[in-house]
Amino acid sequence: MGAPKDEKPLINLLRGWPHPSLLPVELVKREPALLYAPDDGDLKLREELAKWLTDFYQPSNVAINRICITGGASQSLGCILQVFTEPVYTRNIWIVAPAYFLAFRMFQDNGFHDKMRAVPEDDEGIDIDFLRRELRKSEERAEREGNNEPVHKRARPWSKIYRHILYAVPTFSNPTSKTWTMRRREEVVRLAREFDALVITDDVYDMLQWSTDRTAKQAQLDKALMPRLVDIDSNLDGGALRDGADGFGNAVSNGSFSKIAGPGLRTGWVEGTEKMAWGCSQVGTSRSGGAPSQFTAAAVAEILATGELQSYVLDVLQPSYAARYHTMMTAVEEHLLPLGLTLVQSDREVIGGYFIWLTLPSHIDAAVLAETARTEENLLIGEGALFQVPGDTSDAVFAHSIRLCFAWEDVDKLLPGVERLGRLIQSLIKDGTAGKMRQQSEHDQEGKDPISRYW
């Protein structure tokens, strides 16, 4: 099938990194800051972020005391779990699936190996009825087991232990690029309040957005498509600080400079209530070493203060990612949809993020397709099983889905990559091998991470 692998240059549509040409290298060659940071991070960066986030999300109340500087969304997720969960008392980690797979290990690191549960999505976002049902069952179980208080950790003046964690990417999700409706966002916040859940959202793609109309002149989109869950929690039904609430809130936003400046900066922020932001800053590693990434945080503060990074997002990143998306999408429409593949939420006016999620015809197994693409076409794609919550026993399996990334590869390889994939699918359909060689997903094999070098 096709030419031998080594005659073809590698095309990597798996790796979810920004292309090196999109890094603002000139902007960040500035500013030494070699001392320890305050626990909650560089003050100037917090001030600049408060202004930018107010401008972009237009919430009523972003203030520096709601922001804590982090080492990026991954480091910050680990930190939130350390401060606000306990592996016994915290009943479950609810993960909207398919999910950003590199988050799984952070839940495992914090003792939640057996407590991760997938929550499916529908057209509006998270399946709220499923979540409500499962939360109830989880609470009934906790009651039967007498799970009434934390065993290994205690609440301290700067923290509390939540009963549930919900992890989601509600806007331009990784991997599906779905965006939740407003109604669904409000329902989730209400449910989180009812069940003492903390909703952790990775809001890392919100600024990378553009029009799906490829014929229209691309306007700069300098306002968020949707409020974050943390904004909704701030305002809905009396807000997070309403009478009788403990003041920690039920949503926290994980922001990152990885996608809008460069992942090597290892700098991001959390935003939540003042108590939440302060709690994050009091994790032991920050109490001892100060907020992470102080050097780069100080550099980022400078380029926000001049407005250069904000302009870079609008003038360079939005049009570049729009062009990449449209190039790949045109190829998908021409070479994949006629073969029976389908898209999610295809009728949107604004889209964003890094990825296109496709469902294969049901007789084509994504693991077989990804492995054959790698060995025979020198083409890397993300197979659905990667995004499946480990240990979850529900129906949330993605054996017939794939994720393609348009951010990493050279732009002139996006079309040839999709063409190779189309040819391969056609030949799998023709010779009837599409589902026969089903293998265990490499990702499921505990301890092994054989393809991690590609992402």
Ligand SMILES: Cc1ncc(COP(=O)(O)O)c(C=O)c1O
């Ligand atoms: C949903 C999501 N969260 C977090 C990250 C990683 O963010 P950071 O580089 O800030 O740790 C990524 C990067 O791919 C992502 O897609």
